[in-house]
Amino acid sequence: xxxxxxxxxxxxxxxxxxxxxxxGADLAIQDDENVRFEQAWADPESGVVYCLSEAPxxxxxxxxxxxxGHPADEVHAVPLIV
Amino acid sequence: xxxxxxxxxxxxxxxxxxxxxxxGADLAIQDDENVRFEQAWADPESGVVYCLSEAPxxxxxxxxxxxxGHPADEVHAVPLIV
Numbered sequence: 001x002x003x004x005x006x007x008x009x010x011x012x013x014x015x016x017x018x019x020x021x022x023x024g025a026d027l028a029i030q031d032d033e034n035v036r037f038e039q040a041w042a043d044p045e046s047g048v049v050y051c052l053s054e055a056p057x058x059x060x061x062x063x064x065x066x067x068x069g070h071p072a073d074e075v076h077a078v079p080l081i082v
Numbered sequence: 083x084x085x086x087x088x089x090x091x092x093x094x095x096x097x098x099x100x101x102x103x104x105x106g107a108d109l110a111i112q113d114d115e116n117v118r119f120e121q122a123w124a125d126p127e128s129g130v131v132y133c134l135s136e137a138p139x140x141x142x143x144x145x146x147x148x149x150x151g152h153p154a155d156e157v158h159a160v161p162l163i164v
Contacts, residue, residue, distance in 0.1 A: 043159055043162075076128055078132070080123070
């Protein structure tokens with residue numbers, strides 16, 4: 001299954017608790033789109049959040065993020081991994 | 083040790099071979115700055131590459147990338163991880 005990296009901007013000041021809640025909301029409904037969110041990294045200072053997932057398409061990733069109220073600003077297929 | 087995500091833009095058309103060579107060049111000298119590059123993901127279509135590392139500072143990450151000829155466009159500390 002393809003891997004995706006999606007990016008959220010404007011999350012300046014995000015706390016660990018908020019990141020956990022947002023990620024947990026995605027995990028709770030990811031099966032609806034056959035998405036598997038693997039990890040998320042956040043920089044509260046610049047407000048950027050990266051999410052790595054495995055999914056059938058970038059649209060599937062975005063649909064989950066939209067339903068949980070935090071649409072991604074970018075979703076990139078990342079077919080090359082080292 | 084803090085974690086960092088750095089981002090390279092403009093790598094449109096990057097191949098698996100090129101990504102491996104670039105990553106390998108970083109690995110070869112990372113000890114000089116006590117950096118440990120963990121993984122890299124590339125999207126040849128949009129030309130974006132993400133590198134996850136553990137390092138003493140973002141400057142240390144950037145110094146390695148500069149010496150190997152591919153300075154990052156952004157380096158973000160990612161203290162929050164889920």
